[in-house]
Structures are given as structure tokens and as C-alpha cells.
Amino acid sequence: MNFFLTEEQKAVRRLARDFAEKEILPVVAEDDCSHRFQREIVLKMADHGFFGAAFPEKYGGSNLGFIAHAIIVEEISRAESSLRHFFNMQALTCPLTILNWGTEKQKEKYVQKLIRCELFxxxxxxxxxxxxxxxxxxxxxxxxxxxxxxxxxxxxxxxxxxxxxxxxxxxxxxxxxxxxxxxxxxxxxxxxxxxxxxxxxxxxxxxxxxxxxxxxxxxxxxxxxxxxxxxQGFNIAMNALDYGRISVAAGAVGVAQACIDESIRYCNEREAFGKKIGEFQMNQQKIADMIAGTEAARILLYKAAFLADNKVRNTLESTIAKHVASETCVRAARFAVEIFGGYGYSEEYPVARLYRDAILYQTGEGSSNITSMIIALDGLGWKRAKVDY
Ligand SMILES: Cc1cc2nc3c(=O)[nH]c(=O)nc-3n(C[C@H](O)[C@H](O)[C@H](O)COP(=O)(O)OP(=O)(O)OC[C@H]3O[C@@H](n4cnc5c(N)ncnc54)[C@H](O)[C@@H]3O)c2cc1C
Missing domain, CATH: 2.40.110.10 (Butyryl-CoA Dehydrogenase, subunit A, domain 2)
Structure with missing residues (x-):
């Protein structure tokens, strides 16, 4: 077992983080407020190859794999969760479904154009x-x-x-x-x-x-x-969800990480009763819970992505990753709003946006009830989701 990222994966993380800090963070608050879709940002993400990480070079991808895809999504979503959707529509559900199930003619016509955002x-x-x-x-x-x-x-x-x-x-x-x-x-x-x-x-x-x-x-x-x-459509749809859940889990981990970042910053700034609010053990407990939960979700995510990289069907693992990541993300967003007190309820700070965005992760790509059901039915032995590897 190896928990180290490769040099390529580290480089991709640096590239995505740098992009998020320079191109997304300066505009996210204003865009969120005005409900503005930034086509230019998505096109630049495509130019950076962000949607093609899990695709073969033959179709315009970089073949870096699903772990690299997850790392990119995490960094982008940490800055703006709205942009997470494009990692399914321009990568893991729409074009990947055509790549996995389509005819050669369909692959040639659509896959490269989708991951390059020449088609949405x-x-x-x-x-x-x-x-x-x-x-x-x-x-x-x-x-x-x-x-x-x-x-x-x-x-x-x-x-x-x-x-x-x-x-x-x-x-x-x-x-x-x-x-x-x-x-x-x-x-x-x-x-x-x-x-x-x-x-x-x-x-x-x-x-x-x-x-x-x-x-x-x-x-x-x-x-x-x-x-x-x-x-064959139902099988195709369920297979697409195995991959889509990697991207959703990565988005949730990114939002949870943003909640941690904001909470730590505020805990070190804000004072009450003559102390930094981070000195109160009840706030420390929230920070610890957020960090431990997010790290656990990240490891489950990388495991699901690792299986996909090794061409092993990962229905159970991607479902568990999505379930834990989305529940962790909603909990982290709630804690972040609590840590910010009254300001958590204001659009002046990012945590209100993080809270609104976090909740979707419990619904999309299989709600938390549905992911619970898949995990429980496998555990009970009534409907297997796990394959042996
Ligand atoms: C912003 C956004 C973007 C989306 N993008 C897409 C997209 O691109 N493509 C797409 O196809 N869909 C998309 N969706 C839809 C999303 O996948 C569905 O909303 C989701 O699957 C839940 O379906 P539903 O809304 O019909 O809820 P329902 O299925 O009606 O469920 C309602 C409630 O009942 C619960 N429930 C249902 N069945 C069970 C059960 N058997 N056991 C226990 N509880 C159960 C659910 O968990 C939920 O809490 C999007 C949704 C949103 C909000």
C-alpha cells in the first residue's frame, strides 16, 4: 500500500491550486451573488487539460488517471463548488459514458470535443x-x-x-x-x-x-x-454513476477543505472573552472533527479512484466515498457557519455560500438515503455492490 502521490499527481495539484487561486477565488463571491456562469473560466480549465485527466491520449486526454482527476476536482471545488459540475458533464459521466460504451464513430465525434469544451x-x-x-x-x-x-x-x-x-x-x-x-x-x-x-x-x-x-x-x-x-441503458447509467461519484466525492472533499480553511482563519482572528475563539475547546472539537472527517473522506475517495485506475469495478467503494464525503462536507459547512457566529449568516464571508453549496452533495448522484441503502444491502448480503479484487 502506498499513500504517496506521484510527482505527476503533485504537479497536477499545484497547477489546479494555482489556477483556483488566480482565476477563481478573486471572482467567486461576485459570481455567486450575481448567479453568473463564467464560460471563460471553464474554457481555461479545458485548456489546462483539467477535464481530460482520466482519458486516453488518443481522445485528447492526458491519461493521468482518476486519482489525478479527483485531485483536480478537489482543488477547483475548494475554490468554487459550482465548477464541479463540469467535471461530470465534460469528463466522468457524459464523455466517459461515450468512451466506455459508444461506437468508434461516436467516440471520434464527441469525446475529444467534450473534454476540450468545444461542446458542452x-x-x-x-x-x-x-x-x-x-x-x-x-x-x-x-x-x-x-x-x-x-x-x-x-x-x-x-x-x-x-x-x-x-x-x-x-x-x-x-x-x-x-x-x-x-x-x-x-x-x-x-x-x-x-x-x-x-x-x-x-x-x-x-x-x-x-x-x-x-x-x-x-x-x-x-x-x-x-x-x-x-x-442496456440502465447498466450504462449505473456504471456512469460509479465514475460520477468519484467526481462528486472529490467536490465534497474540496468544499469540506474550504470550510476547514475558513474556520481556522477565523478562529485565529476573532476574539471573545479576551481570547482567540480557537482557544475554546468546543471550537477546537469542531476543527478536529472537520479535519479528521475530511481526511477520512479523502482516503476513501482516493481508494475508489485507485480502483478505477486499475480497471476494477468500484460500485461499493465509490458509493462509500460519495456517502462519507457528502455527509462530512455538510457537517463541516454547518460547523463553519457556527464558528463564524452571526457572520456565518452573512454573505460577507464565504461560509454561507459553502453551506448552500454543500447541501447538494447529499442529493446528486444518489442521495444519502440511496447511498446508505446500497451500502447496507451489500453489508446484509442481499444485493452485492462489491466485487472481489
Ligand atoms: C443542481 C442539481 C443538478 C442536477 N444535475 C443532474 C444531472 O445533470 N443529471 C441528472 O440526471 N440529474 C441531475 N440532478 C437530479 C438529482 O440527481 C436528483 O435530484 C436526485 O437523484 C434525487 O432525485 P429526486 O430529486 O427525484 O428525489 P426523489 O427520488 O423523489 O427523492 C426524494 C427523497 O426521498 C428519498 N428516497 C427516494 N427513494 C428512496 C428509497 N428507496 N429509500 C429511502 N429514501 C428514498 C430521497 O433520498 C430523497 O430524500 C440534479 C439535481 C440538482 C438539484
């Missing part, structure tokens, strides 16, 4: 009436000659307002039992007739990440846009 991607599973229960999606794709006709809608889709292309999960056989077997995955493009997009405004947090709905009315998609086989 989406990964659309959730619907107005089905989120956690993916098998119950109602959007259909009906076969018609050489194409499929999609009807229905997708809700809460990251990047929907700015998307160019991406993967969407639909029912191709709504009658089949068990119902997850009737799901298929297609690539859609924004120009396709019958696809409209609507922005979801006024979210609680993640103000700088565009989110929206995709509405399909008789949207015709060519058969060659089918990803994998007909009826």
Missing part, C-alpha cells in the same frame, strides 16, 4: 417524476425506421441551458418487466428538432452552474446515436 455536455437521467428511482423514467423513444422518436422531459439537468450534445436515458420498451431492462441510452444534440431547453433559476446554491429542463416533443434521433445496445 449533459448526462440526463432525472425526470419530473423519477430521480432516485431511475427505472421508473417515463420519457420514451419509439422506433421509426432508421430513427427513434423521443417524447418526455428531463428535469434538473446540469448544463441543459448551455448544452451542445450529451447522453439521455429513455424507455425504449415501457412494458418490459423488470422495468429497468426497457431503458436505452442515446446521444442527443441541441439542434435536433423537437428538443427545447428551459433554465431552472433561483437555486439554493451552485449559482454559477447552469441547470435546466430538456423537453422532447417528437424529437427524432438517428439509430446510430444509440449508445451500447437497446435495453
Amino acid at each position: 455536455g449533459v448526462n440526463a437521467m432525472t425526470e419530473p417524476n423519477a430521480g432516485s428511482d431511475v427505472a421508473s423514467i417515463q420519457t420514451t423513444a419509439t422506433e421509426d425506421g432508421d430513427s427513434f422518436v423521443i417524447n418526455g422531459s428531463k428535469m434538473w439537468i446540469s448544463n441543459a441551458p448551455i448544452m451542445d450534445a450529451g447522453v439521455v436515458y429513455v424507455k425504449t420498451d415501457p412494458r418490459i418487466v423488470p422495468k429497468h431492462k426497457g431503458i436505452s441510452c442515446f446521444i442527443v444534440e441541441k439542434e435536433m428538432a423537437g428538443l427545447t431547453r428551459k433554465e431552472i433559476k433561483d437555486k439554493l446554491g451552485h449559482h454559477c452552474a447552469p441547470t435546466g429542463e430538456l423537453i422532447f416533443v417528437n424529437c427524432r434521433v438517428p439509430r446510430e446515436n444509440l449508445v451500447g445496445k437497446l435495453g
